[in-house]
Amino acid sequence: MFTSLEIHEFLLNQIGNSKEISDYRNDSVIISESTICKDQKGLIAIDNIPKNSVIFSFRSEVTHARTRTSIQVSADSHIEPSAFGMYANHSCKPNCCMYAQLRDNGASGHIVLITTEPIAKGEEITFDYACTETKLTPELRGTKCLCRQFGCRITMKGYVDLTEKERRVLNASNHVLEHIKQVFVTI
Numbered sequence: 001m002f003t004s005l006e007i008h009e010f011l012l013n014q015i016g017n018s019k020e021i022s023d024y025r026n027d028s029v030i031i032s033e034s035t036i037c038k039d040q041k042g043l044i045a046i047d048n049i050p051k052n053s054v055i056f057s058f059r060s061e062v063t064h065a066r067t068r069t070s071i072q073v074s075a076d077s078h079i080e081p082s083a084f085g086m087y088a089n090h091s092c093k094p095n096c097c098m099y100a101q102l103r104d105n106g107a108s109g110h111i112v113l114i115t116t117e118p119i120a121k122g123e124e125i126t127f128d129y130a131c132t133e134t135k136l137t138p139e140l141r142g143t144k145c146l147c148r149q150f151g152c153r154i155t156m157k158g159y160v161d162l163t164e165k166e167r168r169v170l171n172a173s174n175h176v177l178e179h180i181k182q183v184f185v186t187i
């Protein structure tokens with residue numbers, strides 16, 4: 001997981017204007033036909049994109065309802081991504097990592113999607129839903145994963161649904177949000 005300081009630097013270096021940080025989208029990415037989910041839209045690179053590039057940055061008020069597209073920003077709050085960010089699809093071997101944090105004393109949340117490897121023109125932008133969600137909505141949970149990547153978990157899972165081995169692998173990747181890992185911390 002990127003540190004808050006790294007995220008701040010990525011945003012300042014790549015966006016600069018603090019107003020845009022609330023709703024920024026990378027010009028090298030468009031909403032188009034998904035290469036993963038048939039008949040659905042996804043975020044597709046229209047240019048080569050270097051590692052550690054911000055794909056989008058978005059701030060919004062939190063809600064307490066999980067939806068098909070929401071991102072979990074704390075144990076019990078979520079934000080809806082922008083009309084652009086909502087098209088980022090899942091992969092068990094993603095090319096991006098989602099950073100999510102509460103802001104304004106818990107009133108709002110901030111999500112930033114950053115590339116973890118160089119992305120080639122034509123590639124779809126993906127992140128791992130199990131890194132940002134403790135649970136998935138009933139409509140998504142347990143459905144077939146379509147990522148076709150080596151090590152695919154076969155079905156769609158939130159963090160709590162992972163097998164112990166899957167959880168170990170994911171924790172080692174260092175891409176799981178801290179408030180998602182906390183679900184397994186016993187008091």
Ligand SMILES: [Zn+2]
Pocket residue numbers: 091092093145146147148149151152153154
């Ligand atoms: Zn998969």
